[in-house]
Structures are given as structure tokens and as C-alpha cells.
Amino acid sequence: MSSSTVAGAAAEPVTDPAYAAADDLCDAVLGSLRRKDQREKGRQYVRGLLALPGRKSMRGIAGQVGGGPAEQSTHHFISGSTWDWExxxxxxxxxxxxxxxxxxxxxxxxxxxxxxxxxxxxxxxxxxxxxxxxxxxxxxxxxxxxxxxxxxxxxxxxxxxxxxxxxxxxxxxxxxxxxxxxxxxxxxxxxxxxxxxxxxxxxxxxxxxxxxxxxxxxxxxxxxxxxxxxxxxxxxxxxxxxxxxxxxxxxxxxxxxxxxxxxxxxxxxxxxxxxxxxxxxxxxxxxxxxxxxxxxxxxxxxxxxxxxxxxxxxxxxxxxxxxxxxxxxxxxxxxxxxxxxxAAERSGREAGLRDFAGRTLPGWHRHVTLASVAHAARALTA
The missing domain is CATH 3.90.350.10 (Transposase Inhibitor Protein From Tn5; Chain A, domain 1)
Structure with missing residues (x-):
């Protein structure tokens, strides 16, 4: 997917430089995810956090990349997977x-x-x-x-x-x-x-x-x-x-x-x-x-x-x-x-630092880690 389009909305050009910064950041920091599909899922999650207005629910983030089936796979990626956030x-x-x-x-x-x-x-x-x-x-x-x-x-x-x-x-x-x-x-x-x-x-x-x-x-x-x-x-x-x-x-x-x-x-x-x-x-x-x-x-x-x-x-x-x-x-x-x-009050809301709705500690850690990547992309281009 081109960095000039938002995931799930390929026809719309992106003018926000944070999306390009997010792609560069994901290339640099998601290398510990062994599988290519995990790295792509992580990148989509970060871009979804940046694109979604208001509260960053998993349903809303998944909606950026395809809705229904994507919601289940997004939930598994954050709450049910085993990848290490450290x-x-x-x-x-x-x-x-x-x-x-x-x-x-x-x-x-x-x-x-x-x-x-x-x-x-x-x-x-x-x-x-x-x-x-x-x-x-x-x-x-x-x-x-x-x-x-x-x-x-x-x-x-x-x-x-x-x-x-x-x-x-x-x-x-x-x-x-x-x-x-x-x-x-x-x-x-x-x-x-x-x-x-x-x-x-x-x-x-x-x-x-x-x-x-x-x-x-x-x-x-x-x-x-x-x-x-x-x-x-x-x-x-x-x-x-x-x-x-x-x-x-x-x-x-x-x-x-x-x-x-x-x-x-x-x-x-x-x-x-x-x-x-x-x-x-x-x-x-x-x-x-x-x-x-x-x-x-x-x-x-x-x-x-x-x-x-x-x-x-x-x-x-x-x-x-x-x-x-x-x-x-x-x-x-x-x-x-x-x-x-x-920054925690203003851009923290934009990146969804407080928005994890799941119940598990590993799920919270994975969400807040990818939200930190989204926050950094926004901060680097502010």
C-alpha cells in the first residue's frame, strides 16, 4: 500500500505528513516482528490510530483496513498474539x-x-x-x-x-x-x-x-x-x-x-x-x-x-x-x-494512549506501544 494513501481509503490522497513518518518509523522499529504479515498489521494499526478521529476503538481501527473480518484479526493481533513489545x-x-x-x-x-x-x-x-x-x-x-x-x-x-x-x-x-x-x-x-x-x-x-x-x-x-x-x-x-x-x-x-x-x-x-x-x-x-x-x-x-x-x-x-x-x-x-x-493531554488523545478497551495486560502493552509509535510519528512532523 502506498504511503500516499490511508489504509482502507486508497482513493483519497493523504496530506498529513505524519502518515509518511509513521511508515518510516514502522520500517525502523517493527523489525522484531518475525513475520511480514505481523509487520504489516502493526503498520496498519499505527496508521489507523493516526487516521481515526475521536476514541480509538479496535472496531474503528479495523474499519480503516476492511471492517468486519479485520476487526477479529486486529483484536487477535493485539490481545491474543504472542509478539514481544519490548x-x-x-x-x-x-x-x-x-x-x-x-x-x-x-x-x-x-x-x-x-x-x-x-x-x-x-x-x-x-x-x-x-x-x-x-x-x-x-x-x-x-x-x-x-x-x-x-x-x-x-x-x-x-x-x-x-x-x-x-x-x-x-x-x-x-x-x-x-x-x-x-x-x-x-x-x-x-x-x-x-x-x-x-x-x-x-x-x-x-x-x-x-x-x-x-x-x-x-x-x-x-x-x-x-x-x-x-x-x-x-x-x-x-x-x-x-x-x-x-x-x-x-x-x-x-x-x-x-x-x-x-x-x-x-x-x-x-x-x-x-x-x-x-x-x-x-x-x-x-x-x-x-x-x-x-x-x-x-x-x-x-x-x-x-x-x-x-x-x-x-x-x-x-x-x-x-x-x-x-x-x-x-x-x-x-x-x-x-x-x-x-503533550500527554493534547497529542496523547490523538494517538489513543488511553484508549485500549481490552482486559489483558499484554494487550494493553501492545496497544500502548503502537500508540507510542503513532505519537512519535505525529511529534516528528509537528
């Missing part, structure tokens, strides 16, 4: 790294509203990122962020009971399982990257714990992570208030150095303004460490605070092992999360 994700990340310079990996949660009780991962629980009760599935996406694009390359669904059990903790300690799942999701993706290590932005509520920071340090992956205002920290700069005074909360540490803030300019993503809308907020970075029974295991960190209103408490708190970077580049690095959030 090599496709690895190939997609490699393609992007060879195409555009990577700035950072960004990990963000994705809430997938869903009723019923039979789909994998569906639960009615408190979502720490949303700050409210939520019914549906919760997943973590690892996004490739470069100066020119942001697009997802790795996924993990959070399975609360199973992950809490794996940690040896009851569901009352689900927050620890949530952080563990998020860290595992991004490290699985980053370790497969071909280039030099790039920073990871953990744009996930209260993930900057001692165990998370230690895990990334042991993996030799630099990281900046959101931290709970109540997290106890030790001030290690002898020139600052609180040095030698024992653990203090992150909020309290930043309150004591608010007078040292400097303005930092950054770009707020806005589709109506190419390059983003320029903004300026106040920020400060403080040398700290996290308390540990063994002083030898305490890692040197920076606590970064941002204020949108200097009369109030800091609006954002981050902790990082990128201790040689000034506060300006650190704060701008955290803003990669805004770019990802904007």
Missing part, C-alpha cells in the same frame, strides 16, 4: 536518539479512567498524583524529551496489590509500591538507551525518597525528583542556617533560605506560542543529604525550591544528585515535565 520500544528509543538530541527522560503517571471490574489494574483508590480518589488504571510513562519533541517510549502499569506484595508490604503501604513501580518503569527504559546517560526527571508526586535516590545512584543514572515537603533532610552547607542542627523538613529548610532566591526564566509550553510562553519565578538550591543510620551512605544532594509567590510556601520542591548544576538549569530541567503533560 524490542519495539527499544528500537523506538534508539531511532529517536539517532534523530534528535536527548535532553532528558521524563517519568510521569497516566491515569486511565475505566469502569467495571474485569480489566487488569482497575481499582478505586487514592491517586497521589491527582490528589483525589480515582477509579481506573494507573500507569507510568517514560518520555523522550529533546529540544524539538516529547514522545513516550516506555510504559508500566501499576498493579497495586501485586507490587505491594512484591515489596513484602500490605496495601496500607501502597505509596512505597507506587514509587517503586515508577522507578522501575523509567530505569527499565533508560538502561536500554544507546547514548550517554541523560538526566531523569521524576515528575511524580512525593517520589524523591531515600530509597529512590539510592536506586538511581546505584544505577549511575542522574535524577531530579519531586520531594514531599515533610521529608527530613540534613543541611550540609556550613554557611546556612540549620547546619549541624539535625534533620529538618524540606519545607523548613527552604523557608530558612527564602531570602537567597534568584529569578529564573523558563518557557511554559503553549501551543499558541512557538517556543513557549516566557515566564520567571524565584528559585534556590540548597546542599543537603538524607538522614541515614550509616553516615558513609549519605549521598550529596541539592534541594531545589521554586516560588510563584514569595509570600507563600514554595510551590515546587525537588531533590537531585546533579549537584554541580546551578539553580537555573535545574529548574528549567524540571519544566520538561510541563512539556510532557501538555
Amino acid at each position: 524490542p519495539i520500544r527499544e528500537a523506538l528509543a534508539g531511532y529517536l536518539e539517532a534523530t534528535t538530541p536527548l535532553t532528558a527522560w521524563v517519568a510521569q503517571p497516566m491515569a486511565i479512567p475505566k469502569g467495571g471490574e474485569h480489566s487488569v489494574g482497575v481499582a478505586h483508590r487514592f491517586d497521589p498524583h491527582l490528589g483525589q480518589m480515582f477509579r481506573g488504571q494507573r500507569a507510568f510513562g517514560t518520555w523522550f524529551a529533546s529540544p524539538g519533541l516529547v514522545t513516550p517510549v516506555g510504559w508500566r502499569m501499576f498493579l497495586p496489590d501485586a507490587e505491594a506484595d512484591a515489596l513484602g508490604a500490605p496495601c496500607a503501604y501502597e505509596e512505597a509500591a507506587y514509587a517503586e513501580s515508577a522507578a522501575a518503569a523509567v530505569l527499565d527504559t533508560v538502561r536500554r538507551g544507546a547514548g550517554a546517560p541523560r538526566p531523569v526527571v521524576l515528575d511524580i508526586h512525593r517520589i524523591g525518597t531515600r530509597s529512590t535516590m539510592n536506586r538511581f545512584a546505584e544505577a549511575r543514572v542522574p535524577v531530579i525528583a519531586r520531594v514531599d515537603p515533610a521529608t527530613p533532610l540534613l543541611v550540609t552547607d556550613p554557611a546556612l542556617t540549620g547546619h549541624g542542627a539535625g534533620p529538618r523538613s524540606a519545607r523548613e529548610v527552604l523557608r530558612s533560605v527564602r531570602g537567597l532566591c534568584t529569578p529564573v526564566e523558563w518557557a511554559d509550553p503553549d501551543p499558541a506560542h512557538p517556543g513557549g510562553r516566557h515566564r520567571s519565578t524565584l528559585a534556590v538550591a540548597v546542599r543537603v543529604t538524607m538522614p541515614d543510620p550509616s553516615p558513609a551512605r549519605r549521598r550529596h544532594l541539592l534541594l531545589v525550591g521554586e516560588w510563584t509567590d514569595p509570600r507563600r510556601a514554595p510551590s515546587q520542591l525537588w531533590v537531585t544528585d546533579l549537584v554541580r548544576l546551578p539553580v537555573g538549569p535545574l529548574l528549567r530541567l524540571t519544566k520538561q515535565g510541563l512539556r510532557v503533560g501538555s
Whole structure:
């Protein structure tokens, strides 16, 4: 089928450059599918995601390539087949790294509203990122962020009971399982990257714990992570208030150095303004460490605070092992999360990242992997 026509509508010329980009991407990343008919089915699925307006149901995607009989084969390809999605994700990340310079990996949660009780991962629980009760599935996406694009390359669904059990903790300690799942999701993706290590932005509520920071340090992956205002920290700069005074909360540490803030300019993503809308907020970075029974295991960190209103408490708190970077580049690095959030809402809907209607975990992984390919095709031609 020619790349100048939409699957199932050969008479209509295609003007959207994303279709040609999708064909190139599929040629590059679907090579792990052993059979030619599987590779063609994958390409048709990606093109169907791009062509179909609104919600991306399997029936609608199959309708792009022939309707009734195609629906059954499409369903089998996604939910009943045995092909492995991991090599496709690895190939997609490699393609992007060879195409555009990577700035950072960004990990963000994705809430997938869903009723019923039979789909994998569906639960009615408190979502720490949303700050409210939520019914549906919760997943973590690892996004490739470069100066020119942001697009997802790795996924993990959070399975609360199973992950809490794996940690040896009851569901009352689900927050620890949530952080563990998020860290595992991004490290699985980053370790497969071909280039030099790039920073990871953990744009996930209260993930900057001692165990998370230690895990990334042991993996030799630099990281900046959101931290709970109540997290106890030790001030290690002898020139600052609180040095030698024992653990203090992150909020309290930043309150004591608010007078040292400097303005930092950054770009707020806005589709109506190419390059983003320029903004300026106040920020400060403080040398700290996290308390540990063994002083030898305490890692040197920076606590970064941002204020949108200097009369109030800091609006954002981050902790990082990128201790040689000034506060300006650190704060701008955290803003990669805004770019990802904007893309997840806008182009994520266009690619169908949340639209899998099946019940199985392998089916969800295959759908969201091909939806990531569709998203990348759209991002590369935006």
C-alpha cells in the first residue's frame, strides 16, 4: 500500500505528513516482528490510530483496513498474539536518539479512567498524583524529551496489590509500591538507551525518597525528583542556617533560605506560542543529604525550591544528585515535565494512549506501544 494513501481509503490522497513518518518509523522499529504479515498489521494499526478521529476503538481501527473480518484479526493481533513489545520500544528509543538530541527522560503517571471490574489494574483508590480518589488504571510513562519533541517510549502499569506484595508490604503501604513501580518503569527504559546517560526527571508526586535516590545512584543514572515537603533532610552547607542542627523538613529548610532566591526564566509550553510562553519565578538550591543510620551512605544532594509567590510556601520542591548544576538549569530541567503533560493531554488523545478497551495486560502493552509509535510519528512532523 502506498504511503500516499490511508489504509482502507486508497482513493483519497493523504496530506498529513505524519502518515509518511509513521511508515518510516514502522520500517525502523517493527523489525522484531518475525513475520511480514505481523509487520504489516502493526503498520496498519499505527496508521489507523493516526487516521481515526475521536476514541480509538479496535472496531474503528479495523474499519480503516476492511471492517468486519479485520476487526477479529486486529483484536487477535493485539490481545491474543504472542509478539514481544519490548524490542519495539527499544528500537523506538534508539531511532529517536539517532534523530534528535536527548535532553532528558521524563517519568510521569497516566491515569486511565475505566469502569467495571474485569480489566487488569482497575481499582478505586487514592491517586497521589491527582490528589483525589480515582477509579481506573494507573500507569507510568517514560518520555523522550529533546529540544524539538516529547514522545513516550516506555510504559508500566501499576498493579497495586501485586507490587505491594512484591515489596513484602500490605496495601496500607501502597505509596512505597507506587514509587517503586515508577522507578522501575523509567530505569527499565533508560538502561536500554544507546547514548550517554541523560538526566531523569521524576515528575511524580512525593517520589524523591531515600530509597529512590539510592536506586538511581546505584544505577549511575542522574535524577531530579519531586520531594514531599515533610521529608527530613540534613543541611550540609556550613554557611546556612540549620547546619549541624539535625534533620529538618524540606519545607523548613527552604523557608530558612527564602531570602537567597534568584529569578529564573523558563518557557511554559503553549501551543499558541512557538517556543513557549516566557515566564520567571524565584528559585534556590540548597546542599543537603538524607538522614541515614550509616553516615558513609549519605549521598550529596541539592534541594531545589521554586516560588510563584514569595509570600507563600514554595510551590515546587525537588531533590537531585546533579549537584554541580546551578539553580537555573535545574529548574528549567524540571519544566520538561510541563512539556510532557501538555503533550500527554493534547497529542496523547490523538494517538489513543488511553484508549485500549481490552482486559489483558499484554494487550494493553501492545496497544500502548503502537500508540507510542503513532505519537512519535505525529511529534516528528509537528
